[in-house]
Amino acid sequence: MRGNKPESLVYLVDDEYAVRDSLALLIESAGLTVRSFASALDFLNDYDPLQPGCLLLDVRMPTMSGLELQVELARREIAIPIIFISGHAGIPDSAKAFRAGAVDFLEKPFDNGLLLERIAEAIKKDFADREQRIEHHKIQNILDHLTAREQEVLSLIVSGHSNKAMAKILGISNRTVEAHRARIMEKTQANSLAELMAMIAHVDILKDTFDFLPKAGH
Numbered sequence: 001m002r003g004n005k006p007e008s009l010v011y012l013v014d015d016e017y018a019v020r021d022s023l024a025l026l027i028e029s030a031g032l033t034v035r036s037f038a039s040a041l042d043f044l045n046d047y048d049p050l051q052p053g054c055l056l057l058d059v060r061m062p063t064m065s066g067l068e069l070q071v072e073l074a075r076r077e078i079a080i081p082i083i084f085i086s087g088h089a090g091i092p093d094s095a096k097a098f099r100a101g102a103v104d105f106l107e108k109p110f111d112n113g114l115l116l117e118r119i120a121e122a123i124k125k126d127f128a129d130r131e132q133r134i135e136h137h138k139i140q141n142i143l144d145h146l147t148a149r150e151q152e153v154l155s156l157i158v159s160g161h162s163n164k165a166m167a168k169i170l171g172i173s174n175r176t177v178e179a180h181r182a183r184i185m186e187k188t189q190a191n192s193l194a195e196l197m198a199m200i201a202h203v204d205i206l207k208d209t210f211d212f213l214p215k216a217g218h
Helices: 017-029 040-046 066-076 089-101 114-146 149-158 163-170 174-188 192-204
Strands: 008-013 033-037 053-058 082-086 106-107
Touching: 008 017, 017 053, 017 082, 033 040, 033 106, 033 149, 040 066, 040 192, 053 066, 053 114, 066 082, 066 089, 082 089, 082 114, 106 114, 114 174, 149 163, 149 174, 149 192, 163 174, 163 192, 174 192
Parallel strands: 008 033, 008 053, 053 082, 082 106
Antiparallel strands: none
């Protein structure tokens, strides 16, 4: 572990031993740790979702192709940055990979320096994505602990309603609305309305919530 960050790992999946061996040596020469697999299934059986890193993945392999593995990872809600490598794939394969969220698609033979650069970027992305997910879950947990009424008030705040309008919509007094707002600010630990709005935008928790409530100005 370096500092407070866990050691990153490059997962390498390619059915050709010579490719795995040469790429592993290259990646290790850059000071990175590599774990190699001859098949997608071997990788799935070994993968640790708590381990930060990236996946260097061949497109065409027997049993399960790289593109099929990408689909399976999405199905399992595994969000690891994927760099595809291929000596045979064409535009349709690369387009499909990018549409499914691949961070890069390199055709063999590729520049070693470029590959290492892309790996470094993918690992950096994985750390950033993990930090964002942690923050997302933290905020989600806070908002989940609001009462049903507080969530209604919060939804109206986000929609731009005034205290007076909220009181009318919910059939409560202005003072009660103010009390709910105060408790929302206290529970979320938001120091301002702008900070509260930023939290909501971060998790997008109210996107499909309380659609029955009227929008401001209606």
